[in-house]
Protein backbone atom coordinates (compact mmCIF):
# COMPACT_ATOMS: atom_id res chain seq x y z
CA UNK A 1 0.00 0.00 0.00
CA UNK A 2 0.98 3.57 -0.63
CA UNK A 3 2.90 5.99 1.52
CA UNK A 4 1.46 9.36 2.38
CA UNK A 5 -0.78 11.18 4.84
CA UNK A 6 -3.59 8.64 4.35
CA UNK A 7 -1.53 5.46 4.61
CA UNK A 8 -3.21 3.02 6.99
CA UNK A 9 -6.60 4.68 6.44
CA UNK A 10 -9.57 2.94 4.82
CA UNK A 11 -11.74 5.21 2.71
CA UNK A 12 -14.97 4.34 0.89
CA UNK A 13 -16.01 6.23 -2.24
CA UNK A 14 -19.32 5.69 -4.05
CA UNK A 15 -19.49 6.89 -7.64
CA UNK A 16 -21.38 6.77 -10.92
CA UNK A 17 -25.07 6.45 -11.68
CA UNK A 18 -27.24 3.51 -10.72
CA UNK A 19 -29.31 1.44 -13.11
CA UNK A 20 -32.76 0.48 -11.89
CA UNK A 21 -34.15 -2.50 -13.79
CA UNK A 22 -37.57 -2.39 -15.47
CA UNK A 23 -37.20 -5.91 -16.84
CA UNK A 24 -34.13 -8.03 -17.77
CA UNK A 25 -33.26 -5.79 -20.77
CA UNK A 26 -34.43 -2.31 -19.75
CA UNK A 27 -33.51 0.09 -16.99
CA UNK A 28 -33.90 3.64 -15.64
CA UNK A 29 -30.64 5.57 -15.36
CA UNK A 30 -29.22 9.11 -15.11
CA UNK A 31 -26.47 11.09 -16.86
CA UNK A 32 -23.76 10.86 -14.18
CA UNK A 33 -20.40 10.03 -15.81
CA UNK A 34 -18.67 9.07 -12.57
CA UNK A 35 -15.78 11.45 -13.39
CA UNK A 36 -15.64 13.33 -10.09
CA UNK A 37 -15.93 10.16 -8.00
CA UNK A 38 -13.22 8.38 -9.98
CA UNK A 39 -10.89 11.38 -9.70
CA UNK A 40 -11.48 11.56 -5.97
CA UNK A 41 -10.84 7.85 -5.43
CA UNK A 42 -7.60 8.17 -7.40
CA UNK A 43 -6.47 11.21 -5.41
CA UNK A 44 -7.18 9.44 -2.10
CA UNK A 45 -5.18 6.41 -3.26
CA UNK A 46 -2.30 8.70 -4.25
CA UNK A 47 -2.24 9.98 -0.67
CA UNK A 48 -1.79 6.38 0.48
CA UNK A 49 -5.35 5.41 1.47
CA UNK A 50 -6.81 1.95 1.00
CA UNK A 51 -9.76 2.93 -1.21
CA UNK A 52 -12.90 0.83 -1.67
CA UNK A 53 -14.52 2.22 -4.82
CA UNK A 54 -18.17 1.22 -5.07
CA UNK A 55 -19.25 2.24 -8.55
CA UNK A 56 -22.40 2.04 -10.60
CA UNK A 57 -22.20 1.69 -14.41
CA UNK A 58 -20.05 4.80 -15.05
CA UNK A 59 -18.74 5.97 -18.42
CA UNK A 60 -15.34 6.92 -16.96
CA UNK A 61 -13.04 3.99 -16.03
CA UNK A 62 -12.06 3.46 -12.37
CA UNK A 63 -8.66 4.83 -11.29
CA UNK A 64 -5.61 2.67 -10.63
CA UNK A 65 -4.77 1.58 -7.12
CA UNK A 66 -8.28 1.17 -5.71
CA UNK A 67 -10.43 -1.84 -4.86
CA UNK A 68 -13.31 -1.74 -7.35
CA UNK A 69 -16.74 -3.06 -6.38
CA UNK A 70 -19.00 -2.78 -9.44
CA UNK A 71 -22.75 -2.59 -8.80
CA UNK A 72 -25.88 -1.84 -10.83
CA UNK A 73 -28.79 -0.71 -8.68
CA UNK A 74 -29.13 1.46 -5.58
CA UNK A 75 -29.96 -1.56 -3.49
CA UNK A 76 -26.83 -3.35 -4.75
CA UNK A 77 -24.85 -0.23 -3.87
CA UNK A 78 -26.30 -0.09 -0.37
CA UNK A 79 -25.29 -3.71 0.20
CA UNK A 80 -21.74 -3.14 -1.13
CA UNK A 81 -21.36 -0.09 1.10
CA UNK A 82 -22.45 -2.10 4.14
CA UNK A 83 -19.92 -4.80 3.27
CA UNK A 84 -17.11 -2.22 2.95
CA UNK A 85 -17.58 -0.90 6.50
CA UNK A 86 -15.89 -0.09 8.83
CA UNK A 87 -13.94 2.74 7.20
CA UNK A 88 -12.27 5.89 8.50
CA UNK A 89 -13.98 8.14 5.96
CA UNK A 90 -16.81 7.66 3.46
CA UNK A 91 -17.44 9.89 0.46
CA UNK A 92 -20.74 9.56 -1.41
CA UNK A 93 -20.22 10.88 -4.91
CA UNK A 94 -22.68 8.49 -6.60
CA UNK A 95 -25.78 9.82 -8.34
CA UNK A 96 -28.08 7.25 -6.81
CA UNK A 97 -31.49 6.93 -8.46
CA UNK A 98 -34.19 8.25 -6.14
CA UNK A 99 -36.65 5.60 -7.29
CA UNK A 100 -36.61 2.04 -8.52
CA UNK A 101 -39.32 0.16 -10.36
CA UNK A 102 -41.24 -1.81 -7.76
CA UNK A 103 -41.54 -5.44 -8.72
CA UNK A 104 -39.32 -5.32 -11.82
CA UNK A 105 -40.43 -7.96 -14.35
CA UNK A 106 -38.36 -11.13 -14.51
CA UNK A 107 -39.16 -11.52 -18.23
CA UNK A 108 -39.03 -8.96 -21.00
CA UNK A 109 -42.24 -6.93 -21.07
CA UNK A 110 -43.97 -7.46 -24.44
CA UNK A 111 -45.72 -4.85 -26.55
CA UNK A 112 -49.42 -5.43 -26.29
CA UNK A 113 -52.55 -4.27 -28.07
CA UNK A 114 -54.19 -4.10 -24.65
CA UNK A 115 -52.39 -0.86 -23.85
CA UNK A 116 -49.27 0.67 -22.38
CA UNK A 117 -47.41 -0.72 -19.40
CA UNK A 118 -47.42 1.38 -16.23
CA UNK A 119 -44.29 1.58 -14.11
CA UNK A 120 -44.88 1.78 -10.40
CA UNK A 121 -41.99 3.34 -8.51
CA UNK A 122 -40.67 2.75 -5.01
CA UNK A 123 -38.27 4.96 -3.07
CA UNK A 124 -34.65 3.82 -2.94
CA UNK A 125 -32.72 3.74 0.33
CA UNK A 126 -30.71 6.88 1.08
CA UNK A 127 -27.28 5.30 1.41
CA UNK A 128 -25.51 8.46 2.60
CA UNK A 129 -28.10 9.22 5.29
CA UNK A 130 -28.00 5.62 6.47
CA UNK A 131 -24.24 5.71 7.04
CA UNK A 132 -24.18 9.27 8.40
CA UNK A 133 -26.77 8.37 11.03
CA UNK A 134 -25.22 5.06 12.18
CA UNK A 135 -25.33 4.75 15.96
CA UNK A 136 -22.23 2.55 16.19
CA UNK A 137 -19.31 2.18 13.84
CA UNK A 138 -19.99 5.43 11.99
CA UNK A 139 -17.02 6.57 9.84
CA UNK A 140 -15.25 9.50 11.48
CA UNK A 141 -15.84 11.61 8.39
CA UNK A 142 -18.92 11.31 6.16
CA UNK A 143 -19.01 13.46 3.03
CA UNK A 144 -21.95 13.89 0.67
CA UNK A 145 -22.30 15.63 -2.68
CA UNK A 146 -25.15 17.90 -3.70
CA UNK A 147 -25.98 18.73 -7.30
CA UNK A 148 -27.92 21.98 -7.24
CA UNK A 149 -29.25 24.35 -9.86
CA UNK A 150 -30.31 27.28 -7.64
CA UNK A 151 -29.79 28.63 -4.10
CA UNK A 152 -26.83 26.29 -3.90
CA UNK A 153 -25.49 27.18 -0.45
CA UNK A 154 -28.89 27.29 1.25
CA UNK A 155 -30.01 23.99 -0.26
CA UNK A 156 -26.70 22.26 0.43
CA UNK A 157 -26.57 23.52 4.02
CA UNK A 158 -30.08 22.19 4.62
CA UNK A 159 -29.07 18.90 3.01
CA UNK A 160 -26.05 18.57 5.31
CA UNK A 161 -28.33 18.88 8.36
CA UNK A 162 -31.02 16.58 6.98
CA UNK A 163 -28.64 13.81 6.03
CA UNK A 164 -26.46 14.10 9.14
CA UNK A 165 -23.17 14.12 7.23
CA UNK A 166 -20.10 16.16 8.20
CA UNK A 167 -19.44 17.86 4.86
CA UNK A 168 -21.37 18.52 1.69
CA UNK A 169 -19.59 19.22 -1.58
CA UNK A 170 -22.09 21.30 -3.53
CA UNK A 171 -21.82 21.80 -7.26
CA UNK A 172 -23.83 23.90 -9.64
CA UNK A 173 -25.14 21.59 -12.34
CA UNK A 174 -27.20 24.16 -14.26
CA UNK A 175 -26.88 23.12 -17.89
CA UNK A 176 -25.03 26.31 -18.89
CA UNK A 177 -22.15 25.45 -16.51
CA UNK A 178 -21.29 22.33 -18.57
CA UNK A 179 -20.23 20.61 -15.34
CA UNK A 180 -22.32 17.46 -15.64
CA UNK A 181 -20.29 15.22 -17.96
CA UNK A 182 -17.57 17.89 -18.35
CA UNK A 183 -13.97 17.97 -17.11
CA UNK A 184 -14.30 20.99 -14.81
CA UNK A 185 -16.16 21.63 -11.61
CA UNK A 186 -16.95 24.63 -9.41
CA UNK A 187 -17.71 23.48 -5.88
CA UNK A 188 -18.64 24.95 -2.54
CA UNK A 189 -17.52 22.97 0.50
CA UNK A 190 -20.06 23.11 3.34
CA UNK A 191 -18.70 22.08 6.75
CA UNK A 192 -19.77 22.74 10.34
CA UNK A 193 -17.79 25.97 10.08
CA UNK A 194 -19.63 27.36 7.07
CA UNK A 195 -19.43 27.54 3.28
CA UNK A 196 -16.23 27.85 1.25
CA UNK A 197 -16.49 28.52 -2.49
CA UNK A 198 -13.61 27.17 -4.56
CA UNK A 199 -12.74 28.65 -7.92
CA UNK A 200 -13.63 26.68 -11.05
CA UNK A 201 -10.93 24.07 -11.72
CA UNK A 202 -10.58 20.61 -13.24
CA UNK A 203 -12.29 17.68 -11.53
CA UNK A 204 -8.81 16.25 -10.95
CA UNK A 205 -7.79 19.41 -9.10
CA UNK A 206 -11.03 19.41 -7.05
CA UNK A 207 -10.29 15.78 -6.18
CA UNK A 208 -6.74 16.58 -5.05
CA UNK A 209 -7.87 19.44 -2.85
CA UNK A 210 -10.67 17.39 -1.33
CA UNK A 211 -8.35 14.45 -0.68
CA UNK A 212 -5.94 16.79 1.11
CA UNK A 213 -8.76 18.19 3.23
CA UNK A 214 -9.87 14.66 4.11
CA UNK A 215 -6.30 13.75 5.10
CA UNK A 216 -6.12 16.83 7.31
CA UNK A 217 -9.49 16.05 8.94
CA UNK A 218 -8.43 12.48 9.76
CA UNK A 219 -5.19 13.82 11.26
Ligand code: C5P
Pocket residue numbers: 014074092093094095096097098124125126127128129143144145146147
Ligand atom coordinates in the same frame (compact mmCIF):
# COMPACT_ATOMS: atom_id res chain seq x y z
O1 C5P B 1 -30.69 13.90 -1.71
P1 C5P B 1 -29.67 14.00 -2.82
O2 C5P B 1 -29.75 12.86 -3.78
O3 C5P B 1 -29.59 15.31 -3.49
O4 C5P B 1 -28.27 13.85 -2.03
C1 C5P B 1 -27.09 13.70 -2.70
C2 C5P B 1 -26.11 12.95 -1.84
O5 C5P B 1 -26.71 11.82 -1.22
C3 C5P B 1 -24.94 12.40 -2.63
O6 C5P B 1 -23.81 12.38 -1.78
C4 C5P B 1 -25.41 11.01 -2.98
O7 C5P B 1 -24.33 10.15 -3.25
C5 C5P B 1 -26.16 10.61 -1.73
N1 C5P B 1 -27.30 9.68 -1.94
C6 C5P B 1 -27.21 8.37 -1.51
N2 C5P B 1 -28.30 7.54 -1.68
C7 C5P B 1 -29.42 8.00 -2.25
C8 C5P B 1 -29.51 9.33 -2.70
C9 C5P B 1 -28.43 10.15 -2.54
O8 C5P B 1 -26.17 7.95 -0.99
N3 C5P B 1 -30.45 7.18 -2.41
